[in-house]
Amino acid sequence: MRYHNTYVHLDPRLYHQQPPTPLKNPRAGHFNLSVAEQLGWTEDEDLMARWVDILGGEYVPAQFEPLAMAYAGHQFGQWAGQLGDGRGLLMAQVLDDNDQLQDLHLKGSGLTPYSRMGDGRAVLRSTIREYLCGHALNQLGIPSSNALGFVVSDTPIRRECMEAGAALMRVADSHIRLGHIEWIASFAPDLLSEFTDYMIDTYYPECRDSDTPVLAFLQKVVERTARMIADWQLIGFAHGVMNTDNLSITGSTMDFGPFGFMERFNPAWINNHSDHTGRYAYQNQPAIGHWNLNIWLPHFMRLEGVTRETLADCLAPYEATFMQHYQQGLCRKLGLPHQSESLTIAFEWLTLLEDNLLDYTNGFRALLGLVAPDEHPYEQQLLLTLTSELQGEALQAWEDWSTRYLAQIQSFPIEQVINSLKTNNPAYVLRNSMAQRAITAAEQGQFEEVARLYDLLASPYTVQDIATALDSSPPAPNAPQMPISCSS
Numbered sequence: 001m002r003y004h005n006t007y008v009h010l011d012p013r014l015y016h017q018q019p020p021t022p023l024k025n026p027r028a029g030h031f032n033l034s035v036a037e038q039l040g041w042t043e044d045e046d047l048m049a050r051w052v053d054i055l056g057g058e059y060v061p062a063q064f065e066p067l068a069m070a071y072a073g074h075q076f077g078q079w080a081g082q083l084g085d086g087r088g089l090l091m092a093q094v095l096d097d098n099d100q101l102q103d104l105h106l107k108g109s110g111l112t113p114y115s116r117m118g119d120g121r122a123v124l125r126s127t128i129r130e131y132l133c134g135h136a137l138n139q140l141g142i143p144s145s146n147a148l149g150f151v152v153s154d155t156p157i158r159r160e161c162m163e164a165g166a167a168l169m170r171v172a173d174s175h176i177r178l179g180h181i182e183w184i185a186s187f188a189p190d191l192l193s194e195f196t197d198y199m200i201d202t203y204y205p206e207c208r209d210s211d212t213p214v215l216a217f218l219q220k221v222v223e224r225t226a227r228m229i230a231d232w233q234l235i236g237f238a239h240g241v242m243n244t245d246n247l248s249i250t251g252s253t254m255d256f257g258p259f260g261f262m263e264r265f266n267p268a269w270i271n272n273h274s275d276h277t278g279r280y281a282y283q284n285q286p287a288i289g290h291w292n293l294n295i296w297l298p299h300f301m302r303l304e305g306v307t308r309e310t311l312a313d314c315l316a317p318y319e320a321t322f323m324q325h326y327q328q329g330l331c332r333k334l335g336l337p338h339q340s341e342s343l344t345i346a347f348e349w350l351t352l353l354e355d356n357l358l359d360y361t362n363g364f365r366a367l368l369g370l371v372a373p374d375e376h377p378y379e380q381q382l383l384l385t386l387t388s389e390l391q392g393e394a395l396q397a398w399e400d401w402s403t404r405y406l407a408q409i410q411s412f413p414i415e416q417v418i419n420s421l422k423t424n425n426p427a428y429v430l431r432n433s434m435a436q437r438a439i440t441a442a443e444q445g446q447f448e449e450v451a452r453l454y455d456l457l458a459s460p461y462t463v464q465d466i467a468t469a470l471d472s473s474p475p476a477p478n479a480p481q482m483p484i485s486c487s488s
């Protein structure tokens, strides 16, 4: 592995160097061979042989320089002060096979000076959810952290009941959160300039070509955040806890807790059980992204040449960037070019899904069964299931819509339409029920279901034999939601 530890050379007030606290009797959960190859981990026999010991915190390779990062944040709209890292350590930074810097971050590694009232640990169920979700988003083509693997252990962890301690080696292009700047602004304002230089040089070096590198950098963060959230909306992903400490400065999805993938389409859907006001409901995500950036940007006014006006100019394109990316993506999901007629029919389609509480993922995928049924038996079946839920006026509305849609696609080469439908509408996402089945088995020591989901979600746009009917079954309409809450 090509180690490139740079964070550890920043001002020591920004972190606390310490090793992980070992878990008792760590055992393999799952190992992500493709991430290992990406990192060059597979070329090192010692790392390969001892990955469970490393994730279990028992063995720290010589080139690792573990540290807990200091950051703060706004949680549910309120300033929460210092927050982390209370249960994770940045273990090492490496250059991957694409020369991209990657952080190896061990989550669930024990107490740090920033643990507050927590125990520094992560339980198996949240570890599995994070492991599978990072993998799923990456394979769907959405910027996200991923993971090298996870372990389970005999360390008992108290939550609502006793659970097994686990640890995940998260891999992300950065672990710098918006909340890092909030921490600096509150606790070490003299470091802002040095830290901003580090962020630009490390993550946005192209901004050095600008006359105003700081503003160019901030514009890029705004743009990448807007695009990431557009990707979420398109795929039907709800992050669940978009606090400023959970958003990366690289516009890459991170910190999975109460996330979910949309099933029966309801824009007001709240996946996070602890989110009583629906602040982080699916439909609020674009506005919350803006809220977070709006509260974050003024910290940079301490820097020379950055004013209220220039910051406003950085944030202004957020909405247009989001809308453009979202609308282009929505048209692609229907196999249509980005133009006003396409958007009209797309929004009618979303209304149809919403009015009838149809499954978002299956609904879009079923369009292949409408456009080219003979070549797509799986999607033809999805379409039959979907239309079997419609009656009376709803069925009529579907028939009207599908007639107009089929007429609209006539103007374009059919292969192009099919290809666009196939590559923008996954056959599989990580439904809460799927993750839960894998968790239930894993809690009994059986990891085969985690492995099967890993394989399935490795190719989400391809219909696969290893899938079961449950992988594409939404809950019954108006069924009570599975309770998924914050940090566990």
Ligand code: AMP
Pocket (backbone or CB within 6 Å): 083, 084, 085, 086, 087, 088, 114, 115, 116, 117, 118, 119, 120, 121, 122, 241, 245, 246, 255, 257, 486, 487, 488
């Ligand atoms: P989250 O809502 O999961 O993003 O967590 C917010 C903050 O609380 C993060 O900075 C975590 O490091 C910290 N935290 C969450 N769970 C624990 C825990 N069990 N022990 C210590 N710190 C924790």
Ligand code: MG
Pocket (backbone or CB within 6 Å): 245, 246, 255
């Ligand atoms: Mg967090």
